[in-house]
Amino acid sequence: MSNNKKSAVFPGSFDPFTNGHIDIVERSLEIFETVHVAVLENLSKNALFTPEERVELIEKIFKKRKQKVVVETFSGLLVDYVKKVKSRVIIRGLRAISDFDYEAQMALMNRQLDHRVETLFMMTREENSYISSTLVKQVAPYGGDVSMLVHPIIAKALQAKYSKKK
Numbered sequence: 001m002s003n004n005k006k007s008a009v010f011p012g013s014f015d016p017f018t019n020g021h022i023d024i025v026e027r028s029l030e031i032f033e034t035v036h037v038a039v040l041e042n043l044s045k046n047a048l049f050t051p052e053e054r055v056e057l058i059e060k061i062f063k064k065r066k067q068k069v070v071v072e073t074f075s076g077l078l079v080d081y082v083k084k085v086k087s088r089v090i091i092r093g094l095r096a097i098s099d100f101d102y103e104a105q106m107a108l109m110n111r112q113l114d115h116r117v118e119t120l121f122m123m124t125r126e127e128n129s130y131i132s133s134t135l136v137k138q139v140a141p142y143g144g145d146v147s148m149l150v151h152p153i154i155a156k157a158l159q160a161k162y163s164k165k166k
């Protein structure tokens with residue numbers, strides 16, 4: 001494994017990517033040269049966007065920084081993906097104490113699986129602390145305003161998705 005300390009992996013389902021996720025990527029870029037946004041491939045059947053659609057949308061958001069923000073899907077173990085891209089760091093956003101149990105479990109499991117991989121937690125900005133992909137999916141289908149929750153690129157894609165479903 002290479003000792004690349006300049007890159008980090010930001011994994012998630014990202015169905016869809018929210019303003020909270022954008023903020024974590026932007027703040028991670030203050031610390032790391034490259035951030036690999038790793039989109040989980042094997043989502044449940046209830047996923048709104050396909051993995052490919054999610055990658056495309058996230059790429060569009062970071063179009064101006066495509067050298068620094070690499071967006072890819074991954075399947076299997078996250079630590080294997082981290083190794084594949086020669087990183088050693090997983091970044092996860094924390095919104096509230098309620099996130100902590102699940103996040104601690106994952107971080108400890110990932111360290112069991114590969115002790116060289118470290119998980120770093122980043123507190124969300126307070127204005128993003130209530131935002132989640134689930135919340136977006138509860139509001140958007142009924143035409144609710146999601147402009148404070150997601151980037152306009154995602155808002156447009158949500159609109160298109162839900163108008164097709166009608």
Ligand code: PNS
Nearest residue numbers: 011012013014040076077078079106109
């Ligand atoms: O956005 P999410 O759904 O909270 O992200 C969860 C994710 C993708 C980070 C997690 O499910 C994951 O890493 N899945 C891959 C399988 C794995 O390696 N699990 C970690 C050991 S628990």
